[in-house]
Amino acid sequence: MxxxxxxxxxxxxxxxxxxxxxxxxxxxxxxxxxxxxxxxxxxxxxxxxxxxxxxxxxxxxxxxxxxxxxxxxxxxxxxxxxxxxxxxxxxxxxxxxxxxxxxxxxxxxxxxxxxxxxxxxxxxxxxxxxxxxxxxxxxxxxxxxxxxxxxxxxxxxxxxxxxxxxxxxxxxxxxxxxxxxxxxxxxxxxxxxxxxxxxxxxxxxxxxxxxxAGPTLAHATAKAALRRAWGLPLPEVLAAEGRDQHRLGLTVDHRNATAAFLAKQRPQFHGR
Missing domain, CATH: 3.90.226.10 (2-enoyl-CoA Hydratase; Chain A, domain 1)
Structure with a gap:
């Protein structure tokens, strides 16, 4: 390949x-x-x-x-x-x-x-x-x-x-x-x-x-969330998503991407 x-x-x-x-x-x-x-x-x-x-x-x-x-x-x-x-x-x-x-x-x-x-x-x-x-x-x-x-x-x-x-x-x-x-x-x-x-x-x-080239930490968290949520009660899914978002919200990738969005620029992700 x-x-x-x-x-x-x-x-x-x-x-x-x-x-x-x-x-x-x-x-x-x-x-x-x-x-x-x-x-x-x-x-x-x-x-x-x-x-x-x-x-x-x-x-x-x-x-x-x-x-x-x-x-x-x-x-x-x-x-x-x-x-x-x-x-x-x-x-x-x-x-x-x-x-x-x-x-x-x-x-x-x-x-x-x-x-x-x-x-x-x-x-x-x-x-x-x-x-x-x-x-x-x-x-x-x-x-x-x-x-x-x-x-x-x-x-x-x-x-x-x-x-x-x-x-x-x-x-x-x-x-x-x-x-x-x-x-x-x-x-x-x-x-x-x-x-x-x-x-x-x-x-x-x-x-x-x-x-x-994307947000590696967000990708990792999202794939884990999709697998984890299958069959779980909704309250557990919502609680887990909230914890994930809080953790990702503290990453450099999220802060930089938010700033780039507001500046109408393409975000650059570094996986941290």
Whole structure:
């Protein structure tokens, strides 16, 4: 998910890695380079996301895949071997790997954009929905996949899919487990933008750079508030929003943006 004009990027991982993280200014692009998630890929993905989450110089992250696949979910070859070896513990990976990866995406104190370049299935769809925004190639294909192999949802999909498209649509998608197109995903609100496949990298980067130039603390607070408020009683939502606004009201970004508005100038945000 890079292009030749972005020569300033430096790799944080070798070409042989299952996951790479490329930094360019305040934006980082994390690429899953295996079609499905192997044990190594899951470990490397969690490490990359946690490191970028903690890096204050990175103010927006793009998560994408390589080639024609965003992420096809669990590597079923490894899973079959785990079932054969020790079926009682074959699903330990959910708590050990998938749950921390999803938590890292959701709690990152900066916007995370899923750039869905191709097949997005099973836990891959869960990862995309754990991101804050989704930009999609017009050639991408989606499926929930889980019930197709006799399983239910994991990696947060039972909540995030219903939040994205509504319970009725989510039930159709999970129980039928039929593939659907990028256009359908857009019409249902599952993704926010569909672009030509060869424009995806630039579109995702442009969005990430715009967000990275914005009020990072406000972005972090807003994404946490949106997740937190789902299903809470209104009085609790109002109280939490009040606390957030009071804290953000003391930031340099807010004071500068208020002054810029009154002066009819474009605000400059510094993430503090």
């Amino acid at each position: 890079t292009s030749d004009k972005h020569v300033a990027e430096t790799a944080d991982a070798t070409d042989a890695s299952a996951v790479t993280a490329l930094r360019s200014g305040a934006v980082a692009v994390v690429t899953m380079r295996t079609p499905a998630l192997t044990a190594a890929a899951k470990q490397q993905l969690l490490t990359a996301l946690d490191e970028l989450s903690a890096d204050g110089s990175i103010r927006a992250v793009v998560l994408t895949g390589a080639g024609r696949v965003f992420c096809a979910g669990q590597d079923l070859g490894e899973h079959a071997a785990a079932l054969e070896r020790d079926p009682e513990h074959a699903f330990d990976t959910v708590e050990r790997d998938y749950n921390p990866i999803v938590t890292s995406l959701v709690t990152a104190p900066k916007p995370v954009i899923a750039a869905i370049n191709g097949t997005c299935a099973g836990a891959g769809l869960s990862l995309a929905l754990a991101c804050d925004l989704r930009v999609c190639a017009d050639s991408a294909k989606f499926t929930t996949a889980f019930t197709g192999i006799g399983l239910s949802c994991d990696s947060g999909l039972s909540a995030t899919l219903a939040q994205a498209v509504g319970l009725a649509r989510a039930s159709e998608l999970v129980l039928r487990a039929e593939p659907f197109t990028a256009e359908r995903a857009l019409s249902w609100g599952l993704v926010g933008e569909v672009v030509a496949a060869d424009e995806l990298a630039d579109a995702a980067r442009a969005l990430a750079e715009r967000l990275a």
